[in-house]
Amino acid sequence: MRVGDLDIDELARQVQRPCGIDVCIGPFLVNLQLGLTALLPVLWRMWGDYPLAVPGQVRDFHVRLDHHGWLRRWWRPQARFTVDGRSPFQPLAAAHHFPMLEWGLNWCVARRAHHLLMLHAAVLERGGRALVLPGAPGAGKSTLCTALAHRGWRLLSDEFGLVAPQHGRLLPLPRPIPLKNDSIEVIRAFAPEAEIGPAFTGTRKGTVAHVRPPRAAVMRMDEPATPAWVVFPRWQAEAPTRLEPLNRSDAFLMVAGNAFNYELCGEGGFITVARLVERCRCYRLGYSDLDAALGVLGALAETEP
Amino acid sequence: MSQRMNRSRHAGALLLRALRAPETLPTLSSADWDLLLRAARHTRLLGRLDADLAARGLIEQLPERVAHHLHAARCQVQYQQRRLTWEVDRILRALDGVPVEVVALKGVAYVLAETAAARGRLFSDVDLLIAEDGLAEVEQRLRARGWQGAGLSRYDERYYREWMHELPPLRHLERDTEIDLHHRLLPRTNRLHFDPAPLFAASCKVAGHESLRVLGAPDMVLHAVLHLFMEGDRHEGLRLRDLVDVWDLLGQFRGRVGFWPALLDRAEQFGLQRPLFHALHHVHQLFVLELPVVVEARLRQWRPAPPLAWLMTRLVRLSLLPDADGRAPLRVRGARTLIFARAHWLRMPSWLLLRHLGYKGSLQLRTLFGG
Amino acid sequence: MVRPVRWRLSSAPLLEVVWDGERLLYQGASGETHYLNAAGSQVVARLHEGEATVDDLLAVLDPAPSAGAAEVLRRSQLEALLARLDELGIVIGTTTA
Known part of the structure; x- marks a missing residue:
């Protein structure tokens, strides 16, 4: 089963659950959870070929993309990237959701994968x-x-x-x-x-x-x-x-x-x-x-x- | 009880089990490993788990992904330890001929003296203790050999020199390791501060290092205890890894003849009964370290009045809980803030506290608004 | 400060590769990697064989030395290189003859 095999509504449902989805990206197993749905169409396309992993395995990174602050949902909305519950960098404009997710993953790999x-x-x-x-x-x-x-x-x-x-x-x-x-x-x-x-x-x-x-x-x-x-x-x-x-x-x-x-x-x-x-x-x-x-x-x- | 609290408790239980009985980890489920890896990483104890598992030859029995994370943590630990011991090596070379005793503290001391607390331990600065009357000469020599101040504001520079127990941090031009030169273990303004002279008298040589010393065993334990209670951080609360240091040192020294009475006497001499009481209490509770009966009897006299003892025990327990996904339960956050406030209260007389926080506060606001 | 008389390699673990006479060197105690050009590489190669004086090392670099200003320059350059290698923990200078 691959990300693109889910129809986009089903992907939306799964990725917004508290447990999110587990995606294989190269040697890494990434748990993704979204509180922000605007990036779903681009995510569905760009990540479409990545395999979904069976749940219950050890994940390398738990990443989330969320709205930052409730007020900001309407006024200059911002998105916050977190890995294992911590934000390594400042929130960005919510419109930059997908690039932010990709940069966030870069950060995870660069800061963690020291066995390589x-x-x-x-x-x-x-x-x-x-x-x-x-x-x-x-x-x-x-x-x-x-x-x-x-x-x-x-x-x-x-x-x-x-x-x-x-x-x-x-x-x-x-x-x-x-x-x-x-x-x-x-x-x-x-x-x-x-x-x-x-x-x-x-x-x-x-x-x-x-x-x-x-x-x-x-x-x-x-x-x-x-x-x-x-x-x-x-x-x-x-x-x-x-x-x-x-x-x-x-x-x-x-x-x-x-x-x-x-x-x-x-x-x-x-x-x-x-x-x-x-x-x-x-x-x-x-x-x-x-x-x-x-x-x-x-x-x-x-x-x- | 909230789900978050439950998970926090479960993560805490896993982490304690991992520290106490690493040999049981190969039977851990993947879901538990998933939680444990995060808890250990947040508390900076992942390298410690790796060291304990590697020493028992158990890495190969773990899920492959777990082994990778442990391997990565090992690289990080080795890198930091290499960097910091090298910095000490270069400092001693620069200080050759300066007639001053240099006593290594904390992480660097654990590594150089090859104590059990060094295994898998991350640390970021070099901390050295130098008698106050030799400090100027040491600083001058280091500055002449390529070390520089870290570019503090005038307020911070003065704050260090007037009130702190250390000089403003120095850094070598070609390297990025920060070194802190202390002349006492606590700032002069701390309510618990004491005369550091006996520390030098009881310090010992380190094998293989002619001109370097470390604190004597009881003093090393007391310093770890002070570190645990004084360096608390509003967000992190008390750091479990600091308690682990105390546990490791006690585990290593407790077999030495006369260690326990010496430790208790020293705590009395320096007026550190209360922090030692709390630390021993929690090491005993969390890591099941047995205390000799005589020690317990003397400790009982140091116990605070019952309501205070109960409160402190609860706060410490709560604030030591790790959070697996970063957002600690409300109760834990509350406990951490209180513990932090307490450490801060101990650190400074109140008029200074206002001044310091006030200044830092306005500085933050200025940064926020770009003023 | 007394000027060192003899030089030897430090006891720190070293990893080295030599390509076309140039040398890359990993100093295990500091974790730093250093590059040495052909001349610097020859100095280290000579020290691998054992302790040496500045004169010994000069002889390796140029078996038929010329006299005069050029010689003084070469000597001071070599001494600067050795001092730098000492600072990096690769060689150690001793003042005993």
Whole structure:
């Protein structure tokens, strides 16, 4: 049974019960309870392929989205995100409900999942081999990731490169991809088949619209992938497409410096990053043209053994 | 009884069972684990559960998801302990040649002295005790070697220097660990404050650290007791983990010859009979720690008048209850506020209390309205 | 302050990887990761073999040293590197000959 198998009224009923619903999202089991129903249509679409778990298991996060204060329901309404009963951040405008839920989940993963090394990176897979795209904000990671996910690469994650220290493979966490501002139109033009949700304007990151994770990506979210390439993308207007090899120590410092919990993982973090860099080919990719960038990355997958 | 109260009590019972008898945890149902994980996380005791389970080789018998959370807690504990012991190492290096005794307190002391209370324990600051007449030299040396003040307002800076038992926190330029240099265990303004000189005289060396000391066993217990009752927080109430510290230390020291009489004598010497009474009472009640008969007899004399004893016991019990989903039942919240008010009342004479709260209050309002 | 005469690696646990002569080093006591370029890496490699004086280390960096100002500069740079490594808990300087 998947979230989208429920009709939307039934989803509304279940998710408003005190016990909420239990949803599998990548390696995590999330208990979701809503006191705010405005986001149901977008949630139903974006989370449609996630399996519902049988009740009675141990959940990783108990998250809620509620109205904040009874008065505010009418006057500049606000929504509050809570995890296990605590609000990690200030309430936001209620109209930003879905982005808030997604940011909230990011917070949960980043603050809790320290049994994994968490890289700040998009991850995609082709032919059993994974491409890791660590990205500073504004480097075009989400746009590139969405484009690849609609051109034959399997989406593992747009935000979190989850490395299991035991075997060094990457665990999928396919989530709706938040496109910001101009990227929304870029993707609409580039991949008309991409399913894009409503645009939320005036968030702290500008206008945000989510791309529904491709169905196949969610269906295969239990299959880890072996890292093969680390590519640091950098989008720059008018820049030519250039793929330059990167030496290992630079790659190490950039991967570790971009991770959410490298320091916290201690010795294990050092070993995991060193192994990752050692088993991958590392590059820097400068680009302005999406098609050309995809061509270069596709060629990597075709040509490199 | 409200459903929330029931759940809070159930979470509390699970947590106490987990602390007292970790070997029984592999039989826990998934639903109970779901509640226990949250209660243990909120009370910052998840790392402690992990340490106890790992020491018994039981992690593999737990549900996989539980094992992941425990593993994550272990990483966090190890990270903090590594960071703080390293900070102490660097401080001692910087203080090389300064003829002052440095006594580690609380978490850092538990870790360096390898006490049972260190296992799985989270702590965020380095607390050191230094004799007041050596403090200026220590502060000067640290400032010369890259430590700085944390950028307090003038009011806060003065407040620390005039009234507190510690200097304004220092932090090294290249690291983000806060260090608190204390010259006594309680602020001068606290009604229970006492002369710290005997603490130094009774302090002991730490194996493997030439120039570092920790408090003697009775003083270490009394400090944990003070921490339990003085550092209460309006929202958290009394912290169960602080009571766990007291329990751990007692469990470790009680076999030593002469420990109990020394502890009681010391409490009398410092005038800390009442806090010790309450702490021992609750350690006995919650963790079933047996007290020797002689100790009980002496403790009975320290018991407050019956209505007060009853009230205090109830408030402490209520405010120690964990809340699994964050919103504590009304009664628990009430008890926490009262306990907090009591700690605050003990901390300061009333005219100072007004001044301090008043100032902080207006500061908060200003932040709220952007003034 | 007395200037250290001999240098050795600290007893803190170290994890290292060396790629193309460059070295990444995890200092187990501090939990910090450090990067050393080829020259710095050679210094650490030499200290792995045992205690050394600044002259020993200079000889490793440049087996045929030139005299004069360049030599003074190299020595002071090496001493600065060693002082920094000392602060990070990677090496320890001793003042006994």
